[in-house]
Amino acid sequence: MRTSKYLLSTLKETPLNAEAISHKLMLRAGMIYNISSGIYSWLPTGLRVLRKIENIIRKEMEKIGAIELFLPVVQPVDLWRKSGRLELYGSELFRFVDRNNRNFILGPTHEEVISNLIRDLVISYKQLPLNLFQIQTKFRDEVRPRYGVMRSREFIMKDAYSFHIDHESLQKTYNIMYDTYKKIFSRIGLKFYVVKADTGSIGGSISHEFQVIVKNGENSIVFSTESDFVEKIEFTEAVLPSLSYKKPAKKMSIIDTINIKTINDLVKQFNFPIDKIVKTLIVHANENSSNHLIALLIRGDHKLNKIKAEKHPLVTSPLQFATKKEIKDIINADPGFLGPVNISIPIIADRSVIVMNDFISGSNIKGKHYIGINWLRDLPLPEEYDLRDVVDGDMSPDGKGILKIKRGIEIGHIFQLGTKYSEIINVSVQDKKGRNQIITMGCYGIGITRIIAAAIEQNHDDRGIIWSDVIAPFQVAILPIDIYRSYRVRKVAEDLYIKLNRSGIDVILDDRNERVGVMFSDMELIGVPYLIIIGEHNLNKNKVEYRERCSNDKKLIEVDNIIFFLKEKLAHCFV
Amino acid sequence: MRTSKYLLSTLKETPLNAEAISHKLMLRAGMIYNISSGIYSWLPTGLRVLRKIENIIRKEMEKIGAIELFLPVVQPVDLWRKSGRLELYGSELFRFVDRNNRNFILGPTHEEVISNLIRDLVISYKQLPLNLFQIQTKFRDEVRPRYGVMRSREFIMKDAYSFHIDHESLQKTYNIMYDTYKKIFSRIGLKFYVVKADTGSIGGSISHEFQVIVKNGENSIVFSTESDFVEKIEFTEAVLPSLSYKKPAKKMSIIDTINIKTINDLVKQFNFPIDKIVKTLIVHANENSSNHLIALLIRGDHKLNKIKAEKHPLVTSPLQFATKKEIKDIINADPGFLGPVNISIPIIADRSVIVMNDFISGSNIKGKHYIGINWLRDLPLPEEYDLRDVVDGDMSPDGKGILKIKRGIEIGHIFQLGTKYSEIINVSVQDKKGRNQIITMGCYGIGITRIIAAAIEQNHDDRGIIWSDVIAPFQVAILPIDIYRSYRVRKVAEDLYIKLNRSGIDVILDDRNERVGVMFSDMELIGVPYLIIIGEHNLNKNKVEYRERCSNDKKLIEVDNIIFFLKEKLAHCFV
Incomplete structure (x- = not known):
């Protein structure tokens, strides 16, 4: 990509009305553009990150045999009335009527829709287990949309649904999904925690959340100072130091x-x-x-x-x-x-x-x-x-250390639904003996847009975003000094640009003819991991300057070695 | 992909309520599943075709420097009131209010949203021209949703918007888009026609439609029997054979x-x-x-x-x-x-x-x-x-041959919008001399979901769909006879499956242990272009049977030659 033909749209000023650092940086880096409360356009730089995350998720899902489909946004209200979730979700559902006065909602999740589909399309135990997923825009009329894409009203999720003949099969897929989620979030470069979770409005029995610790997180995650104990505050037992009753000292x-x-x-x-x-x-x-x-x-x-x-x-x-x-x-x-x-x-x-x-x-x-x-x-x-939330300084329930509470944000959530939806919607198959058997279900969500905010919350500095190589909008930025005055600078920059592109590296060439300071601050703001600065001075020594966004390392590299050097750096992205 | 782990969901019976052949075949091939009038789930087989078309479009758009972004589905009504299109679209817009009684619509198109964004993010002529596109789900509350995805209420479009300092620049991009659209539809394997079009509710001056001739098309496209004359009936001049008045023969x-x-x-x-x-x-x-x-x-x-x-x-x-x-x-x-x-x-x-x-x-x-x-x-x-529609048998306006009217469906539409939206929304940039200059716009749509129906209308037989190699859900199907009884059959099938996968060929292995007739009719129905049938009988001669969906050709091929043979057949897909 060339900046001259790209919609870079970085902002110098920190936008008003943005509290969270990730929200501020996403606006400043030209990743998103706000159109209404909690509703954003994804600008090219934001979309590049989004698509990279989607592709990591898609590949990992396909590796475990999950099959992609695409369910509709618009869902008949009747389905939600039947499952009892119309009331449960209440005013969080965007609702509307069509020209024939039929009632619809904009899907925040798809348990009803997919159960309905499976009821009609799957007839035999031979077709099970099935693990279906989609990557799709979802809608939720939040009471308080805030922190940019961390809590927005239109957002992108990966949601998967698995179908099984029995609980054992569900447990097997659940375990695989659990491991795959860990793999996905690790590949993206997030530090995260897996915690037992409440099944809430989705339902079912067992459920786990994948939480990332961020300043403006909406969940309280409890850690121990001396063990790897981690739990959501909702579940953490409040342990008393001793149960000895103190004697009365005063009269009532x-x-x-x-x-x-x-x-x-x-x-x-x-x-x-x-x-x-x-x-x-x-x-x-x-x-x-x-x-x-x-x-x-x-x-x-x-x-x-x-x-x-x-x-x-x-x-x-x-x-x-x-x-x-x-x-x-x-x-x-x-x-x-x-x-x-x-x-x-x-x-x-x-x-x-x-x-x-x-x-x-x-x-x-x-x-x-x-x-x-x-x-x-x-x-x-x-x-x-035990009726209360634990507080900082409480003893850890595992007996090791004391508790410390941090703010977390949920980026993934997996559920063992059991037969909650399949019973209501009557989703059954013929078992080996030809008898009707209600299907057992699991469901598995990843908040894709939210991951981006979480990654920024975890990795930034006062100059901007610091992306991991695999999700950076561009992996390498070429910054030529005086590109239109020096033929030599232009030649080296263009050569490098073409060769890096051919190597499959995501490269942006800043050909706007801006001062080096402007180029620097833009590329550091949008978080390009590796910068190559090309100027007459270093070219005299047949060298270019290399800078690393995350470590701040800089050094001079021979012109002929850059491609090899960068390919080595980025080798892990091409696994 | 293995059928045993896939959601094939083909139907033997032709579904009721489906008129168009493409609609019937998409339901029977397990490509889509209907949830409400004009609203469909995309099942795995359908989604595979959809994604292939999306990727062809995306690549061609990127080749000409168009940049992808992703605009929101939910749009504030105010924007549409301002542009005057709230009334124009009327009840075709799905409208709703949020929990704070603010009015929104589900976007059928994004001229207002993107103009608004460009007004805020683009300030200088140096940033122009810009060509932005997205691939996204759109909504339109059709009076008569019908023919499956040919006229549905939730559908996927590629929409692009270009921004220019003057008309000359717009004309240049318009010409490039015109050529790119022809390239895209040709690559997909469609027979199509480009016709001058009305600008309708989108607005602007010049506009062209890309039409595919199908049985249930909604447009009348006029052809000449003896020239390459082609026009929409709305524009075709009705030429009279002679203007001589006939004499009165009767009394009034x-x-x-x-x-x-x-x-x-x-x-x-x-x-x-x-x-x-x-x-x-x-x-x-x-x-x-x-x-x-x-x-x-x-x-x-x-x-x-x-x-x-x-x-x-x-x-x-x-x-x-x-x-x-x-x-x-x-x-x-x-x-x-x-x-x-x-x-x-x-x-x-x-x-x-x-x-x-x-x-x-x-x-x-x-x-x-x-x-x-x-x-x-x-x-x-x-x-x-000239007040009337031409009819079959009228003289061609170009003087060559007579007219023949066919039914067409619009799969692409490009518009020179000029300053229609940029004036209303005040989208301007500074020109070279620092003066404010209203931006000139173009917009360009492709009905992605509709293309699928059009491709099927053009290419099918009584056994099912006939896909072009580049958009087929699977390029090769391996049909092993008695896979679980013959070790040799299984071994050859599995080997072939692994090797084809490694070659980047989309292959489906039918490992359901079904009769060969069942496998055949499923794979022919979903339109896999190349079938390899593996059975003991031919393996005795070290051969497998090869069948071509489109030509019905069949022949025996040496086991060792299959990979090379299929790679040759599919070479054009890997350009």
Whole structure:
């Protein structure tokens, strides 16, 4: 490519309205162009990176025998109503009607569509297992589109769906996909972590996420300082250092707290330590309980972990908080001053609450709090349960080191769906004995556009993006100084350009006749890994200057050696 | 690929609801799967063909320096309101609102989006000319989706947009695109015609269409029997054999025709020859006329050509027919019995009407027709104009041979847009002297999914599809007889499979253990160009059977010669 015939469109200024560094750099490097909230055009430089990632994924998928197809963007609402996901996705679905008033959605995922197709096209166990994938534009009407392509409303995914006669076959493919995902992300050059995950709106049982640690990540990923423990915060057990109850030191008394609205108010106005305060949350009980409501207790500085709470045998799932009216009507308490003393419903207390002494909480009476509360003395010891998110400094559940929480972004997610969709849509095949057998399914996603943002978050400096060789938009940039004044410079540059192109190396020749500083800052901004600077001065010694983007190394290389040198550098891309 | 691990999904029965042969064969060959009216999944076999066509197009576009980008599917309605195309496209646009009640459309084309982008990213004449393209899914809410992917609501297009400092530069790129389109369609193996076209809802001045002749085509393409004359019927001049007026033979009289509603009724009930009847159509005049309405006369067996009528200096464009009420109120005539005699508005008669004698038409009085009408004698000779579509047997406008009309389908369309969009969206650059200069644009489309249907319409037989080597889903099929009973058959088949794969040939090995008849009919249906049948009988002679799909040739080939033989056959695919 020649810059003179290319749409480079780099920006000097950092664009407003971009928070994440990857978003800023993608805009500045001319990779994307915003048209509406969360909707982007992929400019040539961005698309080059996108296509390289797509091709790595495609090749790895084909290696394991997955077969590519292409499902429609537009999906009939009926399919989603049938699977029960119309409500589940709710306003995240872009919905519309056609000229005949038929209802459609823009696909955020394709479980329904592909299950339907397989039901009609696959009839015998002999056709299984099947692993089908597509690379396609998906749509999701995000509440808060942000961080550029990290959370956008129109994005590109690789989604795969596997079909099996039984769970054993699914497990086999699941394991292969698990390994293939690791291979793909490694090839792309990402540092990532695999964590157990919630199956959420996709459904099924077992599921794993592939997470990349980035500054603006939306997930909390928990690490241990002294082992390779890694988990999503949703699943990490909060382990207590010891379960010894501290002795009461204070008497329980009631105080006036009429203007208190939050725990922070309590801390500020009364100077109470936040870890001496107990938060009381009232949630719905499920049909296993004889009560309608249940009280959950969490220490003031802790956060309720919904997934843990939902696992309690008496709590509804998904978790449902009691309304103010329910609290008043059913337990006759003031919703702003809740507490475990004299409450008429079952209490489940977080492990760290059980070991508290002389603690503070609401009194269930408007404008009053209890202080100096102690278990056993002032009220019975409640049921103990792990209810909270872990925090920095908690002990690691594997007993090694303490926990450190980082922000992560999901770039891949694999699911064992089981028969969730195949039962609803009646996807069955004839087994060996001619009997109908419901198919077992898996599904596997990679957020392709998001990978690009993640890669930039992980690899950049103050001059711009640092790409790995395999996904860089161009692998080599040729920067000739005074190309239109020096015949010799032009000749060497053009020769090199032609030869590198012939070698299958992605090369960009900057023939804009710009100052070397401008060429430099553009090529460093868009993250070209290897730069060759050609000038009269070095050509006198029959040399050109070589610079490496990631290491900042520079050296002079003989003109005749450049091709060989670069081919060696890039050899790993041609495996 | 091995059939045992592939989603072949061929159908024996011809599906209902499919009219066009290409639609039937695509369903039967397991290329597409219908999910809703005009919306299809691309199954693996279909996608393989699609991707091959995409790659041919991509390579040819890159050869001429066009740069790929990827614009969003979702476009803000505001852009379309601004360009005036919101109304023009009307209910062909899929429209929807997001969760914040902002209005969007699903893009059927991207002139607005790309003009907007270029306005912001291109600032200097030095960055021009630019030729940008994308390959993308497009959406159009067709009134009548039909013939499978020939007229679907979700389809794939290559659209390119070029940007220029002046018309000369546009003309240069336009000519290059014109030639490149011819090259692309030739490489794909299509027989096509280039015709001058209407610019329609895209706009601009000059435009050409690339048409393929197919049975269910939606356009009428006019050919001459004795020259290479080819035109869309909209533009073809209707030439008269002679302009000599025939003498009156009958007297004009009025007859009772109370139950007559159509020209056909007139022909049936009175046995009048249809070419003796004159149709009278009342349309709106434009501001150049002192009258509000104008009467157009066409021979009973002819069809009004709207584009020709719109070119008349006194007729509104787009053509607008008078309502029944307007006809009654303004010219005091009965809308069911219109005719040129005693009409109070200007008359424009088609050339073939001017030479009629003793003709029949309405009397403007309910239930009455005139017969035996003659020009000059019964009413003045009206203005003569070319108003009709040509018909089979008309003289060719180039004076050579007679005309023959065939049905065509548009697979490509190129436009000189000029400044239509750049003026509205204010897309300008600084010219050499630092002055602002509005950009000149071109745009260029190829209907990729439609090409597949067109290729099948042109090349098939009663056994299925006949692909050209370059777009066939597989180039070679290996059909081993009794693969699991004969070690020798299996060994030769597997060897051949591995070697062909290594040679870069797209090969499918049918390892399903099916009867040879089943394998044959599947591979012939999906149109694999070259079949190799491996059986014990021929292996005794160290030979395999070779069959050619397009010619039906068959012969025995030495096992050791197959690879060389097939490489020779397919050499043209690797240019």
